[in-house]
Amino acid sequence: MSDSPLKKALRILFTFNLYERLNLFETFPWLKQFFSHRRNLLLVRSAGDLVFAGIILSGLFGPQDPQRNVALFLAWGIWWTSVVLSWFFVGKLWCGFCPFPGIGRILQKAGIGSPRPVPPWLRKHGPSLSLILLGAIIWAEAVTGMRSSPFATALLLLGILMGATIFGALYQGQSWCRFLCPMGKIIGSAATISMIEFRPDAMRCRKCTTFACRKGKEGKLGCPVYLGAFNVRDSVDCLVCGRCVSTCDQNSPRLNLRNPFSEMLLNRGKSLAYRYIIPFLMGSQLARFAQGKEWYEVLILQSGVSPAAAFTLVLALGYAFFWLLIRAGSLLLPCNTRLGQVSTMAAVFIPIGFTGELMYRLEYFLQDAGSFLPTWGRQFGVDLNAWGFTVATSHIQFVCLAVLALGAISSCTTAFLLNRAEFHGTLPMRRSFMLALMSAAVFAIYVFFFVATPAPHPFS
Ligand code: SF4
Ligand code: SF4
Ligand code: SF4
Structure with missing residues (x-):
C-alpha cells in the first residue's frame, strides 16, 4: 500500500x-x-x-x-x-x-x-x-x-x-x-x-x-x-x-x-551566479546592517569619507571577505568538487546568505508595519492615527535573529549533508565540522553587525 x-x-x-x-x-x-x-x-x-x-x-x-x-x-x-x-x-x-x-x-x-x-x-x-x-x-x-x-x-x-x-x-x-x-x-x-x-x-x-x-x-x-x-x-x-x-x-x-x-546539494552550488551572488549578497548585507550603527558612523566622522564611499568600502571588504572564505572552505573539499571557478563551498553559505536577505527585509517590514494605516490615512485625508502601532525593537530583533539562526542551522546541516549524502564518506567528518564552524562564525559576525548599538542620528 x-x-x-x-x-x-x-x-x-x-x-x-x-x-x-x-x-x-x-x-x-x-x-x-x-x-x-x-x-x-x-x-x-x-x-x-x-x-x-x-x-x-x-x-x-x-x-x-x-x-x-x-x-x-x-x-x-x-x-x-x-x-x-x-x-x-x-x-x-x-x-x-x-x-x-x-x-x-x-x-x-x-x-x-x-x-x-x-x-x-x-x-x-x-x-x-x-x-x-x-x-x-x-x-x-x-x-x-x-x-x-x-x-x-x-x-x-x-x-x-x-x-x-x-x-x-x-x-x-x-x-x-x-x-x-x-x-x-x-x-x-x-x-x-x-x-x-x-x-x-x-x-x-x-x-x-x-x-x-x-x-x-x-x-x-x-x-x-x-x-x-x-x-x-x-x-x-x-x-x-x-x-x-x-x-x-x-x-x-x-x-x-x-x-x-x-x-543545492545535487547541483553542488555549480551555478556560476553563486560565484558572484553569494559573496556579494552577504558582503552587502554586512554593509547594510552596519549603516546607522554607532561604530560605523564614528568611523565615517573620523575618516571624513562620505556615507556613500564608506558603504562602498564596507561592501567591497565584505565581498572580499566572503569570497576568500569560500575559497578557504573549498580547500577542505575533495578536489573533484571545486569545479574550476565555482565551488560546492558556495552551497554551504547559500542558506545563511538568503536568510540574511530575508532578515534585512523583515526588519524593515516590522519597523514600518504599524505606521502603514496612519500613512495611508494621511495620504488620502482620513485620520487613521488610532490604528497605528509599534513593534518593539526587542521583538523585531528576536524574529530577525530567529530567521538568521534557521539559515545558520541549514548551512551547518549542508556541511554535514556534504559528508553524508553527497560524497559518500570522501569528506572526513572533521572537515564537515570545520565547514559548520565557518558557518557558525559567519552567524556570529551577522549578529554583531545586526545588534550593534544604533547611532543616535542616523546618516542614512
Ligand atoms: S517535451 Fe514538452 S510537450 Fe513533449 S512531453 Fe515533454 S513537456 Fe510535454
Ligand atoms: S517558463 Fe517555460 S518551462 Fe517554465 S513553466 Fe513557463 S512555459 Fe513551462
Ligand atoms: S521578476 Fe518579473 S520581469 Fe523579472 S524575470 Fe521575473 S517575471 Fe521577468
Whole structure:
C-alpha cells in the first residue's frame, strides 16, 4: 500500500531524502487546473498590474514625505519582503504572476514592434549584465535612501517595467526575463533552496515528438524563455508561468514538493551566479546592517569619507571577505568538487546568505508595519492615527535573529549533508565540522553587525 500524501510530504521534508518528490499536480488536481486555464493567471496578473500602477503613480505624483505616501511600504515592506519570503516556499513562482512583462506581451500580441530572435550578445553577456544590475540596485538602495523616496522607488519599478517592455518589443518572448532581469536572477538563484520545483517527467518527454511546451501549438504560445518544460533541470531560468501545462498533451510538467536541500546539494552550488551572488549578497548585507550603527558612523566622522564611499568600502571588504572564505572552505573539499571557478563551498553559505536577505527585509517590514494605516490615512485625508502601532525593537530583533539562526542551522546541516549524502564518506567528518564552524562564525559576525548599538542620528 502506498503512503498517504501527508506521510510522503513529511518524509520528503524531514528525512533529507534528496531524490524523492511529491507531484502536487497529482495530489491537488485543482492546482493543475489553475495553471492550465490561462484566464486564472490573467486575473491574478491584472490585479497585480493595478497594484503596481498604483504604486508607480503614487510614487511619481503623490506626496514625497515618507510619512504620507504608502507607495514605500507597499513596494519595500509588503511586495519585496513577500517575494523574498516566497523564495523559500514556492521558489520562482512570483515570476509566473509578475506584472512587469505584461506590456511587452501585449505589444507582441498586437503585432507592434518587430520582435526578432534573441541575438548572441544577449545570450552571452545578459547573465553578467543582470548581475551588474543587481549589484547596482542593492548599492543604490542603500546609498541613495531609495526606501525613503517614493519618487526613486517609482523610478526603480518603472526602470524594470521599461526594460521588460523594450526587450519585449525588440525580441521574441521574454528575453528580459531570461537574460537580464536582476530580480529574476536573484529569485532564480534563491529558488534552488525552495521546497517546490517545476520539472518535467523525463520518461514522458523522451517519447515526445511535438515539443509543444517549447514551440507552442494551435495558437497557444510556447515557452516565453525559450526553454520548454523538457529543458528545465534547475530552478534558475523557468518562470513557473505554467504555459507548458496547457500545451503539453503528455501530462509531463509537474510541480513537485521536494527537500529544500535537494537542488543545492545535487547541483553542488555549480551555478556560476553563486560565484558572484553569494559573496556579494552577504558582503552587502554586512554593509547594510552596519549603516546607522554607532561604530560605523564614528568611523565615517573620523575618516571624513562620505556615507556613500564608506558603504562602498564596507561592501567591497565584505565581498572580499566572503569570497576568500569560500575559497578557504573549498580547500577542505575533495578536489573533484571545486569545479574550476565555482565551488560546492558556495552551497554551504547559500542558506545563511538568503536568510540574511530575508532578515534585512523583515526588519524593515516590522519597523514600518504599524505606521502603514496612519500613512495611508494621511495620504488620502482620513485620520487613521488610532490604528497605528509599534513593534518593539526587542521583538523585531528576536524574529530577525530567529530567521538568521534557521539559515545558520541549514548551512551547518549542508556541511554535514556534504559528508553524508553527497560524497559518500570522501569528506572526513572533521572537515564537515570545520565547514559548520565557518558557518557558525559567519552567524556570529551577522549578529554583531545586526545588534550593534544604533547611532543616535542616523546618516542614512
Ligand atoms: S524575470 Fe523579472 S520581469 Fe521577468 S517575471 Fe521575473 S521578476 Fe518579473
Ligand atoms: S513537456 Fe510535454 S510537450 Fe514538452 S517535451 Fe515533454 S512531453 Fe513533449
Ligand atoms: S518551462 Fe513551462 S513553466 Fe517554465 S517558463 Fe517555460 S512555459 Fe513557463
